[in-house]
Amino acid sequence: MLKEYNAKRNFKNTPEPSARKHTMGDHFRFVVQRHDATRLHYDFRLELGGVLKSWAVPKGPSMNPNDKRLAVHVEDHPSDYITFHGTIPEGNYGAGEVEIWDKGNFIPVNANIEPISERQALQALKNGELKFVIQGNILAGEFVIVRLKDDDKNWLLIKHKDEYAVKTVFNPEKFRKDKPAKATKSKAGKAAPKAAAKAPRKSASKTVRKSASRATSKSAPKKKAATRTYAGKKS
Numbered sequence: 457m458l459k460e461y462n463a464k465r466n467f468k469n470t471p472e473p474s475a476r477k478h479t480m481g482d483h484f485r486f487v488v489q490r491h492d493a494t495r496l497h498y499d500f501r502l503e504l505g506g507v508l509k510s511w512a513v514p515k516g517p518s519m520n521p522n523d524k525r526l527a528v529h530v531e532d533h534p535s536d537y538i539t540f541h542g543t544i545p546e547g548n549y550g551a552g553e554v555e556i557w558d559k560g561n562f563i564p565v566n567a568n569i570e571p572i573s574e575r576q577a578l579q580a581l582k583n584g585e586l587k588f589v590i591q592g593n594i595l596a597g598e599f600v601i602v603r604l605k606d607d608d609k610n611w612l613l614i615k616h617k618d619e620y621a622v623k624t625v626f627n628p629e630k631f632r633k634d635k636p637a638k639a640t641k642s643k644a645g646k647a648a649p650k651a652a653a654k655a656p657r658k659s660a661s662k663t664v665r666k667s668a669s670r671a672t673s674k675s676a677p678k679k680k681a682a683t684r685t686y687a688g689k690k691s
């Protein structure tokens with residue numbers, strides 16, 4: 457499964473980890489890496505089956521359910537890649553800066569938002585549609601990633617309507633934690649809307665939390681809120 461990943465890289469020349477399989481318990485991790493390569497994109501990765509199932513999302517994930525973000529399926533990455541950030545040197549595959557945009561956990565779920573096993577989640581991906589509840593710093597609540605019909609590569613990443621969803625335009629560039637001093641070529645942020653510009657720069661998680669506070673106590677930590685929502689639907 458990781459052969460393609462290794463084949464594309466010379467690990468003497470890139471700081472990225474080489475591939476080896478990793479087994480884990482029943483917690484599932486995700487990462488979104490902002491990758492300023494030839495074309496800026498966000499790599500969305502779900503840890504399943506001992507690897508990172510991966511998609512390149514040109515416009516980045518969105519917390520607005522009206523956005524159907526194109527997610528181009530790419531080769532599985534090794535689990536160790538989940539912490540990778542830094543520079544992939546010129547001349548190497550994917551050369552450019554990688555920064556961690558968001559990370560956390562996710563729970564794969566069925567249509568009733570009940571948890572499913574890792575095996576069921578892998579099968580759901582094979583079938584072309586996986587729902588999950590995410591608990592990140594920026595991303596939160598229910599999402600679906602769904603494959604386009606008659607298409608191997610192209611999927612859509614869509615936020616479900618829930619208490620975490622936002623109605624304003626969502627620009628992932630506004631949520632970068634470690635912004636380099638110099639301005640970078642930002643293509644995803646091109647259509648920077650007034651609504652997103654209104655939000656103060658540092659309030660990424662606040663914005664998300666704010667939308668969640670309708671249904672949950674403000675003093676409750678975000679993580680608990682997500683769990684409660686999810687557990688509530690289960691029963």
Ligand code: MN
Pocket residue numbers: 491493497499512550
């Ligand atoms: Mn990439």
